[in-house]
Amino acid sequence: MAMAHIEVEDVHVRFPVLHTGHRSLKKALVATATGGAIMREANAAPIVHALSGVSVRLEVGDRVGLVGPNGAGKSTLLRVLAGIYEPDDGHVAVDGKIAALLNVNLGFNADLTGRENLRLRGMYMGLKGKEIAALAPEIADFTELGDYLDMPVRTYSSGMQMRLALGMATAVKPDILLMDEWILAGDAHFMEKAKARVAAFVRQARILVLASHSADVIRTWCNKALYLSAGKVQAFGPVEEVLEAYADAARAQSVTRN
Numbered sequence: 005m006a007m008a009h010i011e012v013e014d015v016h017v018r019f020p021v022l023h024t025g026h027r028s029l030k031k032a033l034v035a036t037a038t039g040g041a042i043m044r045e046a047n048a049a050p051i052v053h054a055l056s057g058v059s060v061r062l063e064v065g066d067r068v069g070l071v072g073p074n075g076a077g078k079s080t081l082l083r084v085l086a087g088i089y090e091p092d093d094g095h096v097a098v099d100g101k102i103a104a105l106l107n108v109n110l111g112f113n114a115d116l117t118g119r120e121n122l123r124l125r126g127m128y129m130g131l132k133g134k135e136i137a138a139l140a141p142e143i144a145d146f147t148e149l150g151d152y153l154d155m156p157v158r159t160y161s162s163g164m165q166m167r168l169a170l171g172m173a174t175a176v177k178p179d180i181l182l183m184d185e186w187i188l189a190g191d192a193h194f195m196e197k198a199k200a201r202v203a204a205f206v207r208q209a210r211i212l213v214l215a216s217h218s219a220d221v222i223r224t225w226c227n228k229a230l231y232l233s234a235g236k237v238q239a240f241g242p243v244e245e246v247l248e249a250y251a252d253a254a255r256a257q258s259v260t261r262n
């Protein structure tokens with residue numbers, strides 16, 4: 005059986021905040037309580053330190069919920085794992101076939117049709133033309149997109165794009181699945197139909213990384229949790245322990261604020 009693992013070593017991601025009016029923006033950013041640490045240098049644009057020395061190793065069987073306040077770095081970490089962002093410093097090694105269901109235009113090329121996007125994504129995942137062609141009817145059936153499959157993706161609603169992404173990802177059975185929780189909240193009819201398939205698909209992944217603000221979602225799908233705050237790992241371990249650490253920190257912060 006194919007092994008899968010993820011090794012993240014001292015990863016840093018920084019975003020320069022480019023804006024013509026960055027002097028006043030700088031003040032506004034520094035005043036915010038949440039989000040990555042903001043660094044200021046004289047006469048330079050501020051830099052958001054979205055991930056700041058993140059290290060973690062994930063093995064087969066790890067189903068990890070990413071938790072933390074807004075701006076903690078959860079989406080950034082998912083994008084680094086998906087290869088969408090390169091770390092500014094540090095290393096990421098990923099072994100295994102990855103599928104990323106992230107809410108960033110879902111990685112589609114808006115000018116290509118649904119079918120063309122499926123082909124591209126299949127190739128990106130290392131499938132051969134014949135394998136993609138063999139999957140196509142099942143995906144078409146699952147997505148219920150009908151003639152829309154031959155229309156450019158820019159004509160799709162966000163729900164339709166979600167169906168297309170989900171149809172493709174669930175057909176290819178990735179070793180490693182990276183998800184935002186939004187995917188678990190589609191329109192009622194479609195999710196009713198998709199539920200069994202999504203559940204089976206999430207379970208078959210050898211490693212799952214799921215960002216969510218819902219403790220219930222984390223408890224349902226995960227066996228570990230990683231608590232990020234200001235781009236740093238605050239806790240990593242069994243779900244209940246980490247959720248407790250996060251809840252304690254949130255309580256402490258609300259006491260300090262009041």
Ligand SMILES: Nc1ncnc2c1ncn2[C@@H]1O[C@H](COP(=O)(O)OP(=O)(O)OP(=O)(O)O)[C@@H](O)[C@H]1O
Binds near residue numbers: 072
């Ligand atoms: N493209 C970008 N340009 C500039 N700053 C960014 C960019 N993407 C993220 N950031 C900043 O990086 C930090 C981490 O953001 P990220 O989206 O990873 O947080 P998150 O934990 O996913 O938040 P949420 O729970 O609100 O979705 C934040 O301070 C955010 O403002």
